[in-house]
Amino acid sequence: DTAVSQTPKYLVTQMGNDKSIKCEQNLGHDTMYWYKQDSKKFLKIMFSYNNKELIINETVPNRFSPKSPDKAHLNLHINSLELGDSAVYFCASTPGLAREAFFGQGTRLTVV
Amino acid sequence: DQQVKQNSPSLSVQEGRISILNCDYTNSMFDYFLWYKKYPAEGPTFLISISSIKDKNEDGRFTVFLNKSAKHLSLHIVPSQPGDSAVYFCAAISNTDKLIFGTGTRLQVFP
Numbered sequence: 001d002t003a004v005s006q007t008p009k010y011l012v013t014q015m016g017n018d019k020s021i022k023c024e025q026n027l028g029h030d031t032m033y034w035y036k037q038d039s040k041k042f043l044k045i046m047f048s049y050n051n052k053e054l055i056i057n058e059t060v061p062n063r064f065s066p067k068s069p070d071k072a073h074l075n076l077h078i079n080s081l082e083l084g085d086s087a088v089y090f091c092a093s094t095p096g097l098a099r100e101a102f103f104g105q106g107t108r109l110t111v112v
Numbered sequence: 113d114q115q116v117k118q119n120s121p122s123l124s125v126q127e128g129r130i131s132i133l134n135c136d137y138t139n140s141m142f143d144y145f146l147w148y149k150k151y152p153a154e155g156p157t158f159l160i161s162i163s164s165i166k167d168k169n170e171d172g173r174f175t176v177f178l179n180k181s182a183k184h185l186s187l188h189i190v191p192s193q194p195g196d197s198a199v200y201f202c203a204a205i206s207n208t209d210k211l212i213f214g215t216g217t218r219l220q221v222f223p
Binding site: 004033040041042043044045048056090092099100101102103104105106 | 114146148155157158161201205208212213215216
């Protein structure tokens with residue numbers, strides 16, 4: 001019974017491709033997030049959705065577009081992938097305010 | 113500009129002894145602080161938190177101390193166990209409700 005699940009766990013793709021990472025949470029939480037952990041291990045927030053509405057959008061290239069079809073799902077679509085997009089992407093959720101967030105296991109994206 | 117800093121990238125402690133992980137922050141608007149633990153190939157898991165109105169919170173072997181005047185918090189693990197070996201992230205929240213993470217400290221507990 002995985003609380004926050006992401007697919008795929010690993011993703012290797014060529015520069016210029018478009019790819020999606022899916023996230024689902026079965027905790028009944030209202031708020032979901034995408035975080036990026038780069039090569040220097042910084043964990044930085046990218047987006048936050050509350051009940052399918054975007055509430056936080058950090059300085060992220062337009063090539064990154066989150067989609068929330070319902071409050072249990074928050075997918076991340078990335079267009080025209082670049083080498084610098086290689087990182088581990090974590091999905092997370094909270095019942096309301098961003099306090100004790102529950103994280104997925106991460107998706108390691110490698111762009112070659 | 114890194115608002116939450118963990119200046120020790122790694123820490124090695126003998127089993128049974130105390131582990132002390134430190135975290136400093138610069139933003140005085142932070143009002144809630146958390147520690148997360150992360151094993152390889154897994155997502156961070158919540159460990160313990162503290163509100164800015166408190167200076168200590170304890171949960172079993174884990175205690176978090178907050179010194180607001182110094183903008184410093186620490187996580188004490190006692191006694192340390194081999195299963196505690198992981199990367200520990202300090203995080204902070206302000207009224208913007210964004211979790212700001214530190215860069216992590218890798219703790220190794222050896223027998």
